[in-house]
Amino acid sequence: MTKVPLPLKVNGSDYYVEIEPHRTLLDVLREDLGFTGTKESCREGECGVCTVSLDNKTINSCLLPAVAARGKEIITVEGIAASEELHPIQKAFVDCHGLQCGFCTPGFIMSAKALLDENENPTEEEIRSYLAGNLCRCTGYNGIVDAVKQAASELRKLNKV
Amino acid sequence: MITKDKEKVQETTVVGKRLNRLDGPDKVTGKFVYGADLDASGILHCKVFRSSIPHGRIKRLDISKALAYPGVRAIMTAKDIPAHIRYGHTLKDEVVFARDYVRYYGEAIAALAADTREIAEKALNLIEIEYEPLPVITDPEEALKPGAPLLHPDWKEYTGNPALIRYDNVCTHASIDLGDVEKAFEEADYVFEDRYTSQMAHQGYLEARAGMAHVEADGTVVITSSTQNPFGLLGNLSEILQLPTSKIRVISTGVGGGFGGKLDLGVEHFVALLARKTGRQVKYLWDREEEMKAAAPREGSVIYVKTGIMKDGTIIARQGKVILDAGAYSGDDTVIASVAALVIRGSYNIPNVKVDSLAVYTNKANCGAYRGPGAPQTYYAIESHLDKIAEKLNFDRVELRKQNALKNGDLGPTGQILESVSMEETITKVVEKIEMDQPRPKYTGRGLSCAIWTSAGGSSCAYVQLNDDGTVVLITGGKEIGTGAITMGVAQIVAEELGLDITDVRLVTGDTHATPFDFGAQGGRTTFNVGNAAQIAAQDVKWQVLQAASEKMNIPLESLELQNKKVYDKDNPTTNISLAEIAADRVWNGGPILGRGSFIIQPTEYDTSTIKGGVYPVFNFPSFHTHAAEVEVDPDTGEVTVTRYVAAQDVGFAINPTGAEGQITGGVVQGIGYALSEEIIYKDGFVLNPNMTDYKMPTIMDVPRIETILVESSSKVGPYGAKGVGEAPIILPAAAIANAVADAIGVHIHDLPITAEKVLKAIKQKQDK
Numbered sequence: 025m026t027k028v029p030l031p032l033k034v035n036g037s038d039y040y041v042e043i044e045p046h047r048t049l050l051d052v053l054r055e056d057l058g059f060t061g062t063k064e065s066c067r068e069g070e071c072g073v074c075t076v077s078l079d080n081k082t083i084n085s086c087l088l089p090a091v092a093a094r095g096k097e098i099i100t101v102e103g104i105a106a107s108e109e110l111h112p113i114q115k116a117f118v119d120c121h122g123l124q125c126g127f128c129t130p131g132f133i134m135s136a137k138a139l140l141d142e143n144e145n146p147t148e149e150e151i152r153s154y155l156a157g158n159l160c161r162c163t164g165y166n167g168i169v170d171a172v173k174q175a176a177s178e179l180r181k182l183n184k185v
Numbered sequence: 186m187i188t189k190d191k192e193k194v195q196e197t198t199v200v201g202k203r204l205n206r207l208d209g210p211d212k213v214t215g216k217f218v219y220g221a222d223l224d225a226s227g228i229l230h231c232k233v234f235r236s237s238i239p240h241g242r243i244k245r246l247d248i249s250k251a252l253a254y255p256g257v258r259a260i261m262t263a264k265d266i267p268a269h270i271r272y273g274h275t276l277k278d279e280v281v282f283a284r285d286y287v288r289y290y291g292e293a294i295a296a297l298a299a300d301t302r303e304i305a306e307k308a309l310n311l312i313e314i315e316y317e318p319l320p321v322i323t324d325p326e327e328a329l330k331p332g333a334p335l336l337h338p339d340w341k342e343y344t345g346n347p348a349l350i351r352y353d354n355v356c357t358h359a360s361i362d363l364g365d366v367e368k369a370f371e372e373a374d375y376v377f378e379d380r381y382t383s384q385m386a387h388q389g390y391l392e393a394r395a396g397m398a399h400v401e402a403d404g405t406v407v408i409t410s411s412t413q414n415p416f417g418l419l420g421n422l423s424e425i426l427q428l429p430t431s432k433i434r435v436i437s438t439g440v441g442g443g444f445g446g447k448l449d450l451g452v453e454h455f456v457a458l459l460a461r462k463t464g465r466q467v468k469y470l471w472d473r474e475e476e477m478k479a480a481a482p483r484e485g486s487v488i489y490v491k492t493g494i495m496k497d498g499t500i501i502a503r504q505g506k507v508i509l510d511a512g513a514y515s516g517d518d519t520v521i522a523s524v525a526a527l528v529i530r531g532s533y534n535i536p537n538v539k540v541d542s543l544a545v546y547t548n549k550a551n552c553g554a555y556r557g558p559g560a561p562q563t564y565y566a567i568e569s570h571l572d573k574i575a576e577k578l579n580f581d582r583v584e585l586r587k588q589n590a591l592k593n594g595d596l597g598p599t600g601q602i603l604e605s606v607s608m609e610e611t612i613t614k615v616v617e618k619i620e621m622d623q624p625r626p627k628y629t630g631r632g633l634s635c636a637i638w639t640s641a642g643g644s645s646c647a648y649v650q651l652n653d654d655g656t657v658v659l660i661t662g663g664k665e666i667g668t669g670a671i672t673m674g675v676a677q678i679v680a681e682e683l684g685l686d687i688t689d690v691r692l693v694t695g696d697t698h699a700t701p702f703d704f705g706a707q708g709g710r711t712t713f714n715v716g717n718a719a720q721i722a723a724q725d726v727k728w729q730v731l732q733a734a735s736e737k738m739n740i741p742l743e744s745l746e747l748q749n750k751k752v753y754d755k756d757n758p759t760t761n762i763s764l765a766e767i768a769a770d771r772v773w774n775g776g777p778i779l780g781r782g783s784f785i786i787q788p789t790e791y792d793t794s795t796i797k798g799g800v801y802p803v804f805n806f807p808s809f810h811t812h813a814a815e816v817e818v819d820p821d822t823g824e825v826t827v828t829r830y831v832a833a834q835d836v837g838f839a840i841n842p843t844g845a846e847g848q849i850t851g852g853v854v855q856g857i858g859y860a861l862s863e864e865i866i867y868k869d870g871f872v873l874n875p876n877m878t879d880y881k882m883p884t885i886m887d888v889p890r891i892e893t894i895l896v897e898s899s900s901k902v903g904p905y906g907a908k909g910v911g912e913a914p915i916i917l918p919a920a921a922i923a924n925a926v927a928d929a930i931g932v933h934i935h936d937l938p939i940t941a942e943k944v945l946k947a948i949k950q951k952q953d954k
Contacts, residue, residue: 060222061215070877101215118209125667126212127391127441156886164850165885
């Protein structure tokens with residue numbers, strides 16, 4: 025099949041790939057660019073483990089043809105921390121036992137980031153509503169809700185400084 | 186909330202603390218490597234060609250077109266496997282590839298390796314097959330009837346554990362006979378009988394089964410996969426590959442959820458065979474459709490339960506028949522049948538018990554271990570049945586449970602003497618917290634369920650290596666699968682013994698050639714057993730450190746103590762030497778310090794005359810549990826919403842309370858899915874919902890915040906008094922929720938899952954009466 029040239033901007037850096045046009049953003053991120061922090065599970069947009077940010081909106085990268093990400097800003101779990109330190113959301117997931125096997129965690133972190141970008145002080149109900157597109161099979165979700173609350177509180181403090 | 190047995194509280198600095206898990210940072214940054222992430226340059230991709238019908242004879246199988254497709258490197262079928270090879274843990278009835286017959290929809294017929302995943306998928310469609318369909322048996326009760334067609338006409342030739350009792354379509358028949366149940370039913374004031382059914386359910390791990398393999402020059406096969414049980418795979422791999430176990434190396438990489446589903450072979454035998462055939466490295470990642478059609482789910486079941494009870498509420502007799510729908514091969518149901526038999530009596534001191542527990546072949550996927558195997562459906566049956574009895578006799582359902590609850594010194598179902606029994610305490614605390622007696626609005630209900638559960642045994646080993654900077658490496662064949670058993674529990678035990686911080690402990694785990702034996706991440710056993718082995722290894726290190734310090738400081742060993750990463754002279758604490766200095770001296774000059782621990786639980790004594798055909802005859806160091814659910818039922822749609830959920834679990838001692846609570850909250854939510862929505866739906870032997878859209882697992886919106894109560898009734902053998910924790914939380918939600926739904930609508934539903942359709946039908950039928 026004919027390949028198409030595709031420039032991509034991932035986590036602030038520019039990449040150039042030549043790909044078959046039907047390939048998903050998930051596969052290109054994982055297989056061509058090595059961003060394996062974004063996970064693969066259902067490949068049909070049901071589980072949320074492949075969630076990434078595209079121009080500040082979360083998407084299931086398993087459903088998006090990579091060519092549709094041309095010219096857009098892609099952020100993956102590898103790209104959300106500004107430095108070597110964990111991002112406050114990442115730190116909160118560790119502190120609050122918001123993960124066990126961790127396979128769903130990158131997707132939850134991307135969704136939580138989108139939530140907190142929109143709403144700096146969400147209620148538990150708002151958290152649960154926003155994160156309903158991500159499945160977790162280990163935690164029972166208590167720790168995830170706690171993590172998002174802690175992260176919200178930390179980010180509010182940081183934003184005030 | 187934690188309640189402690191005050192006399193047994195120990196002064197500790199690391200165990201008992203809410204410390205963060207060691208693998209957290211890697212997992213939140215995407216750096217953690219799972220089986221699904223494995224890759225290598227030039228790797229080949231495996232796909233498996235699976236049966237498209239539930240039962241039939243293979244008339245023609247033609248792989249020539251697929252093999253000729255560019256980029257396909259090898260295809261293997263039953264022709265490539267010696268005909269005598271059948272594998273299995275307790276019963277060797279399974280085949281690598283269907284030979285002449287297919288027995289379930291999704292059974293492996295051929296496996297191929299190709300240059301890319303896409304080529305592999307395309308080539309699958311070029312394999313040609315013709316079947317002669319055979320009658321399909323999907324109902325295990327039909328399979329039991331005289332004259333039912335035999336799924337395995339050659340069953341007598343299969344080898345297995347000689348304790349198994351097998352006949353016709355029955356691959357296991359375990360029975361328990363305690364006291365005299367017939368006489369007790371005659372003496373009972375009332376006798377009640379019920380029948381319950383339950384569905385097939387998938388573990389729902391988010392990382393599909395994945396792994397890869399290559400072959401070394403001497404023929405050693407190296408397999409890396411997301412297995413929960415690297416050593417546990419060796420026996421079956423040895424049969425299939427016809428290699429000694431020592432020439433197979435299984436390395437367990439990051440596991441993206443297991444819950445029992447990754448204990449047995451999934452990808453490993455396929456990639457090993459294809460790696461050997463092609464001389465290349467081969468990877469196989471299952472897709473979701475394969476997971477739902479051909480993994481190792483929880484079996485469906487039919488459960489009959491009969492109880493004899495006196496006017497004063499004393500339960501004197503319990504009889505049960507459990508029929509497990511094992512699927513086309515026995516899988517793990519040979520063991521699960523025994524476990525279900527133990528559970529039928531529940532957490533009550535019933536003196537007369539008779540159980541028959543059968544695993545039966547049908548034309549469905551063969552079933553395996555899923556967290557709390559055999560228990561959720563059995564507790565659902567007996568605890569629903571008990572609530573019905575309480576209603577009919579006008580007993581208080583809490584008091585009825587307390588009155589009959591197991592107590593210290595009572596006998597277990599097979600005659601074991603029970604110790605550190607906290608049954609009543611868990612009931613009292615849960616009832617108080619959920620406010621069982623408070624008035625409730627119409628269509629709101631509360632329900633209760635109680636259980637006894639096991640801490641699985643099996644051997645565990647650990648090394649603790651003292652590094653030259655005074656930190657340690659824990660080296661064990663045990664495997665962290667997400668529970669925190671190793672990255673919290675065992676690491677904390679090692680740190681505690683040596684006076685280190687948890688972050689001073691590095692981990693090397695789950696590699697059959699690099700780490701010492703462990704029986705696998707199963708049965709809530711890791712913290713208990715690997716923890717014990719690691720504790721012994723750490724104590725060994727400590728002793729060697731003190732001995733080295735004694736020589737170096739010229740002070741008798743008895744006068745020394747290790748604290749705060751220094752060895753002190755107890756009489757003169759200003760005289761001390763750092764652990765790092767001793768460690769470095771030993772690494773570079775005196776022979777490095779390596780601690781060694783090997784552990785196995787002594788078998789629990791029981792009355793061997795009470796159980797027949799049972800390969801899991803007794804609860805090891807049992808734990809005790811009470812759960813309560815509050816639900817709201819929408820009378821117009823039948824939809825059930827769990828509004829509150831409280832679980833009390835006796836964990837013996839919480840090595841990490843946060844970790845223990847995380848096991849409970851996770852297991853409960855998984856159990857809520859099992860209770861209300863999850864089902865692999867079969868029709869005429871075909872799976873109707875092989876995807877995550879129609880297999881409905883609970884999202885964060887579907888469940889309330891789970892409330893936990895840790896009870897600590899110390900066990901004699903677990904590290905610091907711990908009991909097994911991880912498995913049990915899933916065993917009670919279906920029972921508690923079923924009872925809450927019955928409380929809300931006044932009708933007991935006898936079939937899991939309790940879907941909106943069933944609830945609405947029950948409400949309508951009640952209104953029509």
